[in-house]
Amino acid sequence: MIEAKDLRVTFKGKEVINTTFSTEGKCLLLGPNGSGKTTLLRAIAGVIPYKGSVSIDGQEVRNMRNMVYVSTNLPEAFTLGITMKDVIDLYSEIKDLDQSLLMGKLKDVGIDDLSKKVHELSTGQSILFRTAIATSTNSKLILIDEPFENVDLSKRKKVAIWIKESGEEGLVVTHELEMIHMFEDFRVLLILDGRTFGPVKAKDLISSVLVEGVDPSSVLTVEAYGRKFSFVKNREGIKVADSDSLERIFSRYL
Numbered sequence: 001m002i003e004a005k006d007l008r009v010t011f012k013g014k015e016v017i018n019t020t021f022s023t024e025g026k027c028l029l030l031g032p033n034g035s036g037k038t039t040l041l042r043a044i045a046g047v048i049p050y051k052g053s054v055s056i057d058g059q060e061v062r063n064m065r066n067m068v069y070v071s072t073n074l075p076e077a078f079t080l081g082i083t084m085k086d087v088i089d090l091y092s093e094i095k096d097l098d099q100s101l102l103m104g105k106l107k108d109v110g111i112d113d114l115s116k117k118v119h120e121l122s123t124g125q126s127i128l129f130r131t132a133i134a135t136s137t138n139s140k141l142i143l144i145d146e147p148f149e150n151v152d153l154s155k156r157k158k159v160a161i162w163i164k165e166s167g168e169e170g171l172v173v174t175h176e177l178e179m180i181h182m183f184e185d186f187r188v189l190l191i192l193d194g195r196t197f198g199p200v201k202a203k204d205l206i207s208s209v210l211v212e213g214v215d216p217s218s219v220l221t222v223e224a225y226g227r228k229f230s231f232v233k234n235r236e237g238i239k240v241a242d243s244d245s246l247e248r249i250f251s252r253y254l
Contacts, residue, residue: 006052009043019196026170027199031191032246037173038145045143047076071139073130085114095137102136109155124150135166142170148179177243180206192224209237210249
């Protein structure tokens, strides 16, 4: 379980995260660009300071000495000046990395030349490499940041399978709404202006439409742009699954 209580993160003197939530199992963290998705994930991973509390299975992140059962694709977890092979060897020592599984994934997406240095990879290749490693350990919890960004459609489907087959629990950050249908058995947290809402079942969210105001039949009610909105099912309108971004969904009301 990931649990945050009065979790606050400040960047350049501005509070960018202020939220309380808990989630079990696997969950998508959805939000527009600049909403604080990656910042929240970095706080959970313990790579940036925070105030309040965030814990993993009851252990406060800032006090954890060994996060071997947590696996992430955040770039802070990788040494960029060495070769892909060196990174794989390092992860094999500090985590229970399944090299056979990993090499199958890398070959499947065409980045199995291990002599390359990590910083020589393209943006998309780097994301694929880091996500392949993060999903090839026996870690209980995976923390995955924007795994579909700069990745073409055919490879996105492969990455979705990696994530679904990895870990017992996880938090996956994305703004790619069109990928939600690949994760119907996940739950979803929405993050808007540094605040989280949910979780809600992904299959309920993708079949809903956004309406302004509080609706008692909603699957989720959120606050954004100084107003309240509800995601409701069985209404006319553009379904979440048929839109490419949260910005576009909210734009009709702005």
